[in-house]
Each structure stands twice: as structure tokens, then as C-alpha cells.
Amino acid sequence: MKVDREMIKHVAEVARLRLTEKEIEIFLPQMKEILSAFSELDSIDVEGVKPSFQPFQLKNAMRDDVAHESLSHEDALANSKSTKDGYFKGPSAGGA
């Protein structure tokens, strides 16, 4: 895998980040160094090993399907600066 400017720009776009040329300049050698160090995992045989999504064995946490009190409409909107008619107001979904 080639870690270059184009790759960083592409990943940044996927992650909804706009990097400056200076940031790319800083990140490029750092990412090469980090990914090269991480690739030491390549040598490990994990045939038949299950992944640990959690460190501790957890049971499925289910509760009765009964409505409880939850966040009020007012509270849910309390921290937004862009609301309209009791909804969040977002940017345009289309256009450039």
C-alpha cells in the first residue's frame, strides 16, 4: 500500500476533513512511520482466533419492550443553534 498525498487526501475526504497543504506535509511522513510500525502484526498467525470486540465476556443486554421516560423534545434540541419548528435544521442535502 502506497501512502502518498493522494491517499491522505482521499481518506480525509471520506472522514469529512479538509486538510491544508501544510497539514498533509506534516502527516505524510508520520503516517508512513506509524503504519510501517503497525505492520509488525503481519507476522502473527491468527488462524482460528476469534476477534475480541469487547475485552470482557458480555451477555446480550435486553430489557422489556416497555416505554420509559427519555430525553424530552426540548432537551434534545437544547444544545443546537440551528433548529426550526421543533426540528434540527441542517445544511442543504444537495447542490455543490
Next chain:
Amino acid sequence: MIDFSEIVERTHKVIERIKRINESHHYFNYISEDLAITQAEKLKRNPHGKLAGIYVSVKDNICVKGIPSQAGSAILDGYRPVFNATAVQRAIDEGAIIIGKTSQDEFGFGTFSTNTGKGFRHPVNPFDHERAAGGSSGGSAGITALADFPHISLGESTGGSIAAPASFCGVVGLTPTYGRISRYGLIDYASSLDKIGPMAKTVEEAALMLEVVSGHDMKDSTSIDAPVDDYVSYAGKSISGMKVGIIKEAFGKGVSPEVEDAVRAGISRLSDAGAQISEISLPFTSRHCLSSYYILAMCEASTNLAKFCGMRYGAHAPLEGNFNSYFSKVRSENLGEEAKRRIILGTFARMSGFRDAYYMKAMKVRTLIINEYKKALQGIDALVCPTMPILPPKFSEIGKLSPLQNYMMDIMTVGPNLAGLPHISVAAGRVGKLPVGMMLVADHLEEKKLITLGSVLQ
């Protein structure tokens, strides 16, 4: 015995004191004066609870209702939670007085509390202003060290963020088993790794806070439904016959000789108090824990931070352009450099074509690491090693480290965090004025053993 008739006056004095400390040491992102006074007035009328009259500081990434809670990030500018984190609520229910939100690396992305978000000041070491307090719970550790009033802090660890600053500031940091304390209301970094935990001057105080805030919570599906031990009662018990294993790989190369000497002296004290000491090897964990940890932490961080988009809370901008350009603008302007680096690395490691090589591989290596710890802890009560391989570094030295060199400083702490194992950092001694921490690691839900062993060391 605390006299509650003057609790309000005392609280005013405490607030004045921490304001003064904050001017020079930057341990708080916000001091919750009004809330503290209101809580003190309530206590005066009706003193009750296990934490009655104890002042509690809370890491900035743990939500306190109505109090700015930003995880040290500009992207959460202006965010005031409409609820308390479960841990905070349980502390308040037992009479805690909340004094403020402590400084940290942005979202917990750091080892020294130097990766603070835009507009935030970084904490300094309580014993040397040119040196780091450790991170990411640096503010919590620093104020714990300097508090000359009854105080306990709620910190948080993902890969060592309680242990590292506890070590550098010479206080006790207790990171519990993953799931022991509810994560409800914690601003997440990496959900399968994040743990809230107490930081205090003494093991007894840390045990007291653990006892209060632990336990199952319907609001966190990963919280463990197991009885909570009477943790405080385990402090000061005899350790005669307890078995402690020295982690072989945690000494020698890469560890400062001064740190090694102080930790070995601490181990001698355990031995003198009756513990049986042996040597245990963790070759696989020592070699692979950093890569596995950082891949998983970055992958999880990159998904968790996707929610910060400038619409529902935190930083906003004028609504211009389409979704993508708006979100990108708000995120790019408000997230700091280390946050951007981790989002990009984590996004990359989850992308189609690389997911198996990085993310899934790291997850399987994690299984092998957990297995190695579980095997080592059979017939052993706790493992011991230095908490940090070095003394608190100078800011000028930290500035010279590449991000990778920075990550490598977590070599001792990421293992138990990856395996969800409880661990405690206790001061082993000092080199000059600088504290050295030693870390004890126990099996899942065996916090009580750490409390017993740790109380011998202080």
C-alpha cells in the same frame, strides 16, 4: 468528622483556592462555582451520603448536567449536557460537591496532556512547571496532588489515561475492569476500551469512590451486572501470602534506571509485607500490545468522532453549502492536530481492502493478548511493573517526539487496557522532587486485590 454548619463557607474557600491553583497550573477547563455552592447549601440542610463534604473534580469528557463538558475540544464549544453521567449522578447522590471539569488531551488523545484542543491550556506538573502532568487525565491528577481539602477526582482511561498522569503526579489512579463503572454520559473515544475511574491521594479514597460509582446500569449495555464489593474494607488488609508476579519484559531496555530502582524498592516493600514475589513473562503482549491497541483505538475513535458535525450540539457555523462541505468545514476548523491524525489513520484502517489487515487483525491479536494475561494471572494475585518507563518529561523534550515515539510511551499501560483488566498506579517513590509510579494489574473484577496491595505501598 466533617462539620456541616460551615460547609458553604468552606466551599467558597475551596473554589477560591482552585481558582488560584488554576491560574498557574491549568487543571480546570471550567470551575463549577454555582453548582458547588448549591450542593453545599443542600448538604448544610441535610448532610448525608458516603461522599458528604468531599469535593469532586470531573474529567472534562464526563458529562455534568448544565456544566460545559467538552472533552477538551473546541468542537464541543458551548455544549452543556442535559443529563449527568451515571458516575457523576451516583457521586452527587452520595453527597459529593462537584467543583469543576478537569483539563485533558482533546478527547483523551495523548499521554502528556499536551494535545489539548484549540483554545485550551495544558496542565503542568505539580512539582515542576517545565514538565508534563501526564495524560490524558492530567488535570484530574494535578489537582489531586495539590488539593489541601478533601478531594477525589473522576478520571477516564482508554489506554492508560488514569495510570500515566497518576504516576507523573504522585497520586493513586485506579482503572477498574471494563464495564465495572457505567460509561453512560462519557464522551466516547474508543467504546470497547473506555473506562471511568477514581484518582485520589490515598488508596482508601479511590476505593471509596469506586464503591460509590460502580455497578450495573440499564443505560450502558456494556456495564457488568455483578455485585459491587465493599472496596474500602480491603484497604489495609494483610497481604501475607499474596502472590505478585514481576513482568519480566517491563524492566531493562527502554526503562529509565531511576524508574526501575524506585519500582524495585516498591516491590521490596510488598515482599517485606509478606507477598510472595516471582517473575512472569508476557512476551506476546510486550511485543504486540502497542500496534493492536493503537489500531483499535484509532478505528473506534474515527467512528465515534463522526457524530461531531456542527448541527445538534457544540460548535456551529453559518449553514452554507451542502452537507459534506458544511460538516468538513466545522470539523476541520475545530478539531486539533492529533484528533485529525487519529481520525485519518482510523478511517484508513477500516477502509475496504485494509480492514482485514489492520482492524480485524488487531482484534484477533487482542484475543491472544487477553489469553496471555489470563494464563499469567492463574495462581497469581497481581502483576507488577513501572507505570511509565520514564520520569515526567519536560515539555521541550515532548515537542521533539514524533507521534509514533509518543505512542511508545504507553508500552506499560496499553496491555491491561486492551484486556479490560483492572490496574492501579501508586507512587513507589521519588527521584528528587519527581514521583515514580508503579502499576499493579489484577484479573477481571479483582479490584479488591489491587486495593489491598496498593494500600501497603502508600
